[in-house]
Every structure is written in C-alpha cells, then in structure tokens.
Amino acid sequence: MLSEKSLAEIARERAKYPADQARSALLAALRIAQEEQGYLSDAVMEYVADLLGIPAIQVYEVATFYSMYDLQPVGRHKLCVCGSVSCFLNGSDAILQHLSERLGVGLGETTADGLFTLQEVECLGACKDAPMLQVGDHYYGNLTPESLDALLAELRGGADDVR
Amino acid sequence: MPHIEIDGQAIEVAPGTTIMEAAESLGIYIPFFCYHPKLSVAANCRMCLVDVEKAPKPLPACATPVADGMKVATASRKAKMAQQGVLEFLLINHPLDCPICDQGGECPLQDITMGFANPHSHYTEEKRVVEDKNIGPLIATEMTRCIQCTRCVRFGQEIGGIMELGATGRGEHMAIGTYVAKAVQSELSGNMIDLCPVGALTSKPFRYKARSWELKHTPGLCPHCSTGCNTDVQSLGREVLRVLPRANQAVNEDWICDKGRYAYTGLQAEDRVTQPLLRVDGVWCEASWAEALDAALSGLEQMIARHGAGRLAGLISAQSSNEELLLFQALLRGLGSPHVDHRLRQQDFRADAAMPTYPALNMALEDLEREPVVLLCHAFPRQQQPLTNHRLRKSVLQGGKVIAIDSLRRDFNYPVTQLVADAGADLALYEALCSQLSGHAEKADAVPLAHVASDLLAADNPLILIGSALLHHPQAAAMIAQIETLAELAGGRVGWLAQEANSAGAWLSGCVPHRLPGGHTAPAPGLPADALWDADMRGFVLLGTEPGVDAMRGAAALAALQKAEFVLSITQFAGEAKQYADVILPMAAFAEGSGSFVNNEGRLQSFRAAVKMPGEARPAWKILRVLGDGLKLSGFQFNELSEVTAAWQHAIGDYALDVPPFHAFPTLEPVPEPMSADGLCRLGDWSIYQGDPLVRRAAPLAQPAVAKMHPDQAKALALRGDSVEISSHCGKISLPLVLDVRIPMGTVWVPAGYNETAALGATYATCAVTMATLPAVAASA
Numbered sequence: 001m002l003s004e005k006s007l008a009e010i011a012r013e014r015a016k017y018p019a020d021q022a023r024s025a026l027l028a029a030l031r032i033a034q035e036e037q038g039y040l041s042d043a044v045m046e047y048v049a050d051l052l053g054i055p056a057i058q059v060y061e062v063a064t065f066y067s068m069y070d071l072q073p074v075g076r077h078k079l080c081v082c083g084s085v086s087c088f089l090n091g092s093d094a095i096l097q098h099l100s101e102r103l104g105v106g107l108g109e110t111t112a113d114g115l116f117t118l119q120e121v122e123c124l125g126a127c128k129d130a131p132m133l134q135v136g137d138h139y140y141g142n143l144t145p146e147s148l149d150a151l152l153a154e155l156r157g158g159a160d161d162v163r
Numbered sequence: 164m165p166h167i168e169i170d171g172q173a174i175e176v177a178p179g180t181t182i183m184e185a186a187e188s189l190g191i192y193i194p195f196f197c198y199h200p201k202l203s204v205a206a207n208c209r210m211c212l213v214d215v216e217k218a219p220k221p222l223p224a225c226a227t228p229v230a231d232g233m234k235v236a237t238a239s240r241k242a243k244m245a246q247q248g249v250l251e252f253l254l255i256n257h258p259l260d261c262p263i264c265d266q267g268g269e270c271p272l273q274d275i276t277m278g279f280a281n282p283h284s285h286y287t288e289e290k291r292v293v294e295d296k297n298i299g300p301l302i303a304t305e306m307t308r309c310i311q312c313t314r315c316v317r318f319g320q321e322i323g324g325i326m327e328l329g330a331t332g333r334g335e336h337m338a339i340g341t342y343v344a345k346a347v348q349s350e351l352s353g354n355m356i357d358l359c360p361v362g363a364l365t366s367k368p369f370r371y372k373a374r375s376w377e378l379k380h381t382p383g384l385c386p387h388c389s390t391g392c393n394t395d396v397q398s399l400g401r402e403v404l405r406v407l408p409r410a411n412q413a414v415n416e417d418w419i420c421d422k423g424r425y426a427y428t429g430l431q432a433e434d435r436v437t438q439p440l441l442r443v444d445g446v447w448c449e450a451s452w453a454e455a456l457d458a459a460l461s462g463l464e465q466m467i468a469r470h471g472a473g474r475l476a477g478l479i480s481a482q483s484s485n486e487e488l489l490l491f492q493a494l495l496r497g498l499g500s501p502h503v504d505h506r507l508r509q510q511d512f513r514a515d516a517a518m519p520t521y522p523a524l525n526m527a528l529e530d531l532e533r534e535p536v537v538l539l540c541h542a543f544p545r546q547q548q549p550l551t552n553h554r555l556r557k558s559v560l561q562g563g564k565v566i567a568i569d570s571l572r573r574d575f576n577y578p579v580t581q582l583v584a585d586a587g588a589d590l591a592l593y594e595a596l597c598s599q600l601s602g603h604a605e606k607a608d609a610v611p612l613a614h615v616a617s618d619l620l621a622a623d624n625p626l627i628l629i630g631s632a633l634l635h636h637p638q639a640a641a642m643i644a645q646i647e648t649l650a651e652l653a654g655g656r657v658g659w660l661a662q663e664a665n666s667a668g669a670w671l672s673g674c675v676p677h678r679l680p681g682g683h684t685a686p687a688p689g690l691p692a693d694a695l696w697d698a699d700m701r702g703f704v705l706l707g708t709e710p711g712v713d714a715m716r717g718a719a720a721l722a723a724l725q726k727a728e729f730v731l732s733i734t735q736f737a738g739e740a741k742q743y744a745d746v747i748l749p750m751a752a753f754a755e756g757s758g759s760f761v762n763n764e765g766r767l768q769s770f771r772a773a774v775k776m777p778g779e780a781r782p783a784w785k786i787l788r789v790l791g792d793g794l795k796l797s798g799f800q801f802n803e804l805s806e807v808t809a810a811w812q813h814a815i816g817d818y819a820l821d822v823p824p825f826h827a828f829p830t831l832e833p834v835p836e837p838m839s840a841d842g843l844c845r846l847g848d849w850s851i852y853q854g855d856p857l858v859r860r861a862a863p864l865a866q867p868a869v870a871k872m873h874p875d876q877a878k879a880l881a882l883r884g885d886s887v888e889i890s891s892h893c894g895k896i897s898l899p900l901v902l903d904v905r906i907p908m909g910t911v912w913v914p915a916g917y918n919e920t921a922a923l924g925a926t927y928a929t930c931a932v933t934m935a936t937l938p939a940v941a942a943s944a
C-alpha cells in the first residue's frame with residue numbers, strides 16, 4: 001500500500017522508540033503515509049495500524065485529533081485559517097468568509113478545479129501576525145481581503161507552496 | 164503513614180492512597196463519573212473536585228494522592244461551587260432525554276444531578292449531536308448522551324484486552340466510538356454497558372423492556388462455564404429481562420462475559436417446551452403430566468423387560484445442578500444400567516481410570532493472577548472460560564508468562580508464546596517437549612520448543628493447565644499421560660480447566676460410567692458416551708442435552724437415538740428431541756430452577772429460581788424424583804430440594820479443593836494415528852456461543868458457522884470463491900470459507916455445535932475440501 005521509500009522512513013521512525021512503544025512512531029508514520037497518498041483513507045490508517053502493531057482505533061484517534069491530517073482527499077493548496085483566540089479577535093471570521101466567497105466553497109470543502117481546500121485550524125503559534133493562515137509550509141500573516149486576493153492569484157498562477 | 168482529615172474525620176492511610184479511596188474507607192461519598200476502582204485513573208470528568216486546604220483550586224479526589232496533614236472538605240462552599248460548575252458543563256451538551264433513555268432510574272448522571280447540581284443553567288445555545296454507529300447486536304448506542312468519561316475505552320484497553328472503542332475528534336467534536344462502523348468483538352463487551360455512567364451504551368436486547376425499578380433481582384449463577392460467575396438475574400413477572408454481574412471478587416470480580424449476560428435471550432426460543440409431549444403413532448401430542456409419566460415409566464419398564472437394563476443409557480448435561488446429577492445417576496443405576504455419562508464431547512476414554520476425582524483447578528481463581536509461568540495444554544480459556552482467562556491476562560500484565568500448546572494459533576487477548584502442532588501431530592508435540600525437558604533431544608533443532616523447555620525448567624513449580632478442549636482429541640489419553648510426565652520433568656503442578664458450569668459436580672455426583680458419587684470406583688463400569696452410539700442401545704434417558712449437536716459425533720448420536728426403541732428426553736427445548744424421543748418432559752430452564760454447582764475451584768455455590776416456570780414445566784429434580792418413585796427405586800423420597808441437597812452432601816462427603824490431578828494410568832491400548840497421509844486434518848471445537856442448548860438459541864449472540872483455512876492451503880488446493888464442500892468418511896457438508904493464517908497448513912477448521920457441521924463427525928479426522936459445486940445456472944453461465 002505504501003512505497004518502499006515510505007516504508008523505510010516509517011521503519012526508521014519506529015526504530016527511535018523502545019520495542020513496546022510502537023504508538024510513539026504513529027505521528028510520524030501518519031505524516032509519511034499522508035505525504036505519499038495525499039490523504040489518510042481508512043485503508044491507509046488500518047495499514048499503518050498493522051505496520052506498527054497497534055489497534056486501528058488508536059490510529060483513528062490520533063488522525064482525527066490533529067487538523068494537519070486529512071481524512072478526505074484535499075485540493076492542491078490547503079488554506080488553513082487559524083480560528084483561535086488571537087486570530088479570532090483580529091477578524092479570522094471575516095478572513096474565512098472572504099475566502100469562502102472567493103472560492104465558492106465552505107469549510108472543509110474543495111474547489112471544483114481541485115486547487116483549493118478551505119480549513120479552519122487551531123492556533124498555529126503565530127499570534128503576533130493575527131489573523132493568519134498556513135498554506136503548505138508557509139505562514140501568511142496580517143491578512144486583509146487584498147492580501148488574500150493576491151495570495152490566491154499567486155497560487156492560481158502556479159506558485160508551488162504545497163507539501 | 165500520612166494522617167489526613169476529610170470533612171473533619173481523621174484517618175491514617177497508606178502513602179499513595181488517593182483522596183477518593185480515603186473518603187471511601189471513611190464512608191464519605193464524593194460524586195464521580197470517570198473513576199472506577201478497576202480502571203486506570205483518567206480524571207477527565209472533574210466531578211470529584213474537592214476543596215483541599217491550602218490548595219488554590221479544587222482538586223480531583225480520584226487523582227490526588229493524600230499528603231500528610233492534608234485537610235479535605237467535600238462539601239464546603241468551594242467544593243459545592245466546583246461540583247455545580249462541573250455538572251453545568253457536563254449537561255451543556257447532554258440531551259436530557261431521560262424519559263426515553265434506558266439508563267433512567269439507574270443513571271449516575273441523573274442521580275448526581277439531583278444531588279449536587281444547581282437547578283439553573285446559563286446555557287441557552289444549541290447542543291451538539293453525535294452521530295450513532297451500529298456497534299453490533301449487543302450494545303445500543305446513543306452517543307449524544309456520552310459525557311466522555313472514557314470508562315468504556317479504558318475497559319477495552321485494560322480489561323477486555325482488545326481496544327475497539329476510542330475517542331476520535333477533538334474538543335467539541337470528540338466522540339466515542341469505533342470510528343468505522345463495526346460490531347465490537349470482545350467477549351466481555353457487555354461490561355461496558357454497566358460501566359457507562361449515562362445512557363450512551365445500553366443493552367440492545369433489553370432496550371425499552373422495563374425500567375430498572377420495576378425489576379426483581381435474584382442472585383443467580385452463570386451456567387455457561389466452569390468459572391461460576393455470580394449473576395444478578397433481573398426479571399419482570401415471568402420473564403427474565405437481563406442478567407448482570409453480581410460482584411464477587413473471589414470469582415468474577417465485577418464482570419461477566421457476553422455468554423453469561425445474553426444467553427437468557429434463548430429462553431424465548433420457539434421450540435421451548437412447556438407441556439409434556441408424547442409421540443402417538445408418529446405424531447406429537449400434548450399430554451398431561453399423569454399421562455406423560457405413565458408413558459415414560461411404561462416405556463422404560465418395557466424396554467428393560469425386553470432387552471435388559473444393560474441396553475439402557477443415560478446422558479445428562481453438565482449444566483445440571485448437583486441435585487439433578489445425583490438423582491439422574493441414581494435413576495439409571497437403580498434401574499440396573501451402568502451407562503451414565505455427561506462427557507458428550509469426548510472421544511478418547513482410555514485414561515478414564517487416571518482421571519482426577521473431579522476436574523479441579525487445584526487453586527483459587529484469585530491466585531491464578533499471580534502465577535509467574537503457566538503452560539496451557541490445548542486450552543483457549545478466552546472462549547471457554549472467559550473470566551478465568553481474565554485472571555491469566557492479569558498475571559501476564561504483571562509480568563507473568565503464559566505458554567500455550569494447541570492445534571492452531573489462538574487469538575489470545577494478551578501475549579502468549581504459542582507452540583502449534585503439525586496437522587494431527589498434537590501428541591508428538593507433547594512428546595517432543597518432554598524430550599526437550601529431559602535433555603534427550605538436540606537443542607538446536609527446534610528452537611521455540613527449546614525456549615519453552617528452558618522457560619519451564621527455569622520456573623519454580625510452573626502451573627500446567629489442561630484445557631477442556633484437550634479431552635476432545637482422539638489421543639487425549641496419551642496426551643494426558645504425556646502431560647503427567649511433562650509436569651514431573653518440569654517440576655510443575657497440574658490443574659484442570661473444567662469445561663462446563665458443573666463439570667466438577669458431574670464427576671463428584673457420579674455421572675460418569677466408571678465412578679459413583681463421591682468418586683468411588685464403580686464395581687461394573689458402563690460405557691462412556693461416545694461408545695454408546697455404536698453399542699446397540701435400545702433405550703436412552705436424556706436430560707438437558709441435545710446429542711445431535713452436543714456430542715462429538717453428532718450424526719452418529721442422532722442415528723443411534725433414532726434407532727432406539729424408547730427415548731425419554733427431559734429438556735427445555737423440543738427441537739432436536741422431536742427427531743428421536745418418545746416422551747418429552749418439559750423441565751425448568753435457566754433462572755427457573757434452584758440448585759447448586761461446583762465451579763472449577765471446587766467452590767460450592769447455589770442459586771435459586773428467579774421466575775416461575777412457563778406452562779407445565781417442572782424442575783428436573785422433581786421430575787427425576789417422581790420417575791424414581793414411580794419405578795419403585797429406593798432413595799427418591801424427597802419433598803423439598805433442601806432434602807436432595809442434604810442427600811448430595813451426604814453422598815459426596817467433604818470433597819477436597821485440591822485433588823491429585825491424576826490417578827494411576829492404565830496401560831493405554833494404542834489407537835490409530837488421527838491423520839492419514841492424504842487429506843486434511845479437521846480441527847474444530849464448540850464455538851463460544853454454541854456450547855449448550857440455551858446459548859445456541861440466543862439470537863443476539865449467534866455467529867454463523869464458517870470453515871477456516873490458511874490462505875496458502877486454499878491456494879494449494881486451488882480453492883476459489885467463498886464456499887467449500889468438506890467431506891469426511893462419514894458425511895459431507897458445505898460452508899462459507901474464511902482464510903485465516905492462524906490455521907496451520909494441512910488442516911481445516913470446522914466448528915462443532917452446529918447442525919450444519921454435525922454430519923462431519925469427530926474432530927481431528929481426515930477430510931477433503933473441494934470447491935462447492937455451483938448452482939446449475941451459474942455453472943452454465
């Protein structure tokens with residue numbers, strides 16, 4: 001189900017922890033699986049459970065806890081808008097609404113062209129730049145409707161920011 | 164040791180004691196939801212907040228260890244405010260649907276709210292709703308009611324040993340469930356219902372049947388395995404509505420298994436008999452007791468007059484009470500028949516003389532959880548004795564080691580070193596282990612075996628437990644003899660895992676052909692159960708058993724019963740009996756009768772009727788007494804059950820709790836090797852929910868019969884598709900096929916206890932597996 005390369009990476013993570021602590025390697029294993037597969041299907045999660053020798057439910061627990069794991073297929077760019085306190089007080093609702101209108105999708109949805117998925121996430125530790133969002137490995141802060149439009153244009157233009 | 168004070172009462176407790184435990188020992192009640200003495204401390208509900216002097220904030224009593232000089236107030240203003248606050252939060256998302264909730268009336272959330280909450284809530288917003296998932300036929304879910312105490316999750320992880328429920332999602336979206344819809348598998352799953360402090364998990368078969376305060380509680384005993392769990396039988400009018408555990412820390416602690424919990428649903432089976440039945444010219448007619456007893460007596464008398472009592476045999480279920488067992492053998496022996504048995508599943512009786520007085524564990528169940536090294540010999544207690552298994556699981560969690568020898572790899576719920584015999588070569592495996600132990604075999608050639616041998620030798624007096632399934636092997640006698648040698652070589656001691664609720668009682672009461680009550684040798688031993696089918700018996704008396712599915716060779720048993728001239732079946736269910744009986748006498752079923760059982764430890768426990776018998780059914784002991792009286796046998800003059808109990812005690816005497824595990828072995832005549840060169844060895848045992856007439860009829864527990872085979876074996880036989888035909892020298896059946904790597908090569912697993920599989924005959928016989936012939940239409944397509 002996973003490539004040799006991913007399996008080797010997972011094995012390397014697993015080896016970092018004592019024999020009876022397979023669960024410790026779970027976060028990394030799920031990240032590796034998601035990077036390869038794009039999202040975590042039930043089948044992938046069960047596969048990872050077998051790989052680590054832990055109950056499948058423990059994998060579901062972790063995968064559903066962290067917003068960084070995707071349990072559904074997502075678009076090419078994942079717009080993760082922070083909705084926690086600092087960002088909320090600085091207008092994250094308006095940011096979300098603006099994006100939702102521009103993209104024509106609601107929270108957790110993906111645009112028809114498969115380019116964007118809109119998500120709300122918890123505090124990303126960048127409160128000083130509130131309101132903020134994350135796309136791929138990049139943080140964008142002090143968001144305004146204008147800066148959002150510019151960002152969307154850049155991403156539509158093929159900027160590769162994701163994974 | 165720390166001195167502390169709770170609500171002004173001083174107490175000295177062991178270091179590490181929590182405030183909750185200290186309060187409990189003072190009899191001070193602190194409300195709680197997530198705390199449970201048998202589970203790890205999660206401290207997530209916060210209901211147990213108490214006011215501790217000098218602590219700035221209230222502390223959770225369940226998770227706070229005492230410190231010397233601590234002063235705790237459980238009902239100060241601060242404590243009360245904390246309790247009210249927590250309850251207000253817990254109720255924010257709780258639906259408050261008590262009128263339609265099965266937990267109502269036995270709900271800690273309801274009770275604690277009544278006792279500790281502020282009657283007003285600030286919350287006016289919407290409540291969240293959690294989607295339900297179907298988790299099988301036993302547990303009904305209503306997850307919107309869940310307060311996320313995680314008791315059910317911790318139960319699965321810590322007690323059940325398979326984690327099936329978990330907490331998925333986060334914050335407001337956290338939900339307890341299986342995530343992907345699937346039925347929970349744990350044989351202890353029903354205990355989660357008892358643990359759930361709200362109506363999120365309730366019993367599906369009991370759903371909407373009654374309110375808890377309407378139910379009558381009767382202390383009962385589980386009749387489904389030799390653990391002898393104590394139960395609380397709850398009934399309304401004439402109907403048993405549910406069975407819950409009755410805490411007994413020495414036996415079942417706070418639990419029962421799903422067999423014990425749900426088997427009662429079988430009481431409603433269609434073929435329950437409530438009226439004596441007579442076969443008149445091949446047609447079944449209802450009869451009065453007088454007519455039926457007349458027919459039974461004259462049937463027996465005529466049969467004996469024609470063929471002699473040596474052609475009469477009696478078979479009784481080991482779920483029968485001591486009283487019934489004693490009277491049953493007295494009836495048969497009084498009539499002059501030596502053929503009395505309860506061991507319908509056994510096929511090798513050569514070691515009968517060597518068997519112990521009764522199958523005794525030879526230790527207390529509680530001590531089992533402290534055993535450092537245990538060797539299980541063809542025992543899978545997870546299915547056969549689920550709560551005995553729980554003790555073994557605890558020993559492993561505390562660092563003990565369990566080793567299992569069996570014909571296939573078993574799905575234990577704790578780590579077990581497993582030695583699996585080659586197809587049919589079970590005896591050889593014991594022999595090989597013995598030669599390893601005696602140092603005769605080369606160490607290098609069989610590594611796992613050598614490891615096991617050195618583990619056993621290193622252990623101080625390891626415990627060797629003989630499983631009930633071992634007795635089902637065609638070479639059981641030789642295997643038992645090997646185990647005696649093995650125990651000597653390993654310097655270990657031996658205990659038996661008894662199969663049924665009253666297997667011990669059946670041996671003690673003399674329901675075996677070679678021993679009388681009290682274990683005395685019978686002067687003229689009769690034939691054991693399996694031999695009766697080929698012995699041209701002309702008359703049978705059956706009590707509580709259905710040999711067609713209860714016997715090792717079901718089809719042979721049916722044929723022998725059908726051929727017999729007279730068959731009297733004293734039974735709860737008529738379905739099978741109607742195929743061969745001449746007279747059917749309806750007897751009391753589970754929860755309808757009283758009596759006593761001896762469990763695996765030798766513990767004598769009694770139970771009494773919870774509900775009235777339906778229709779004309781009577782307690783089996785009364786039926787036996789009337790028969791004995793009618794046949795003018797001595798020793799049947801009883802009016803009350805207590806008199807029979809006294810007679811039992813008199814006949815059995817003070818039996819020992821620890822008995823020698825073996826008597827002297829007779830010379831064992833060789834039997835043919837089970838496996839011939841070609842063909843597969845048919846493995847199989849009674850499935851967990853097929854073991855007795857009642858549990859077989861419990862619809863919520865029903866699992867269809869499937870054959871299992873190693874995927875490589877299926878490939879080697881070019882089996883495709885999901886249905887196969889299995890044939891042995893005595894019959895042919897077809898079953899769905901499931902691939903399972905735990906089944907060794909060269910074997911196929913076919914469960915016993917099903918009508919569908921009875922035709923195949925005894926286990927461990929050679930059989931052939933082919934693809935099922937497709938129906939004509941599909942084949943031509």
Ligand code: SF4
Nearest residue numbers: 309310312313315359
């Ligand atoms: S389902 Fe019941 S036992 Fe499980 S977490 Fe919810 S309230 Fe607790």
Ligand code: SF4
Nearest residue numbers: 385388392420423550
């Ligand atoms: S463990 Fe045995 S005695 Fe206990 S409830 Fe289950 S079947 Fe009954």
Ligand code: FES
Nearest residue numbers: 082087123124126
């Ligand atoms: S609240 Fe948005 S980054 Fe911290």
Ligand code: FES
Nearest residue numbers: 195206208209225
């Ligand atoms: S009982 Fe103490 S926190 Fe739940």
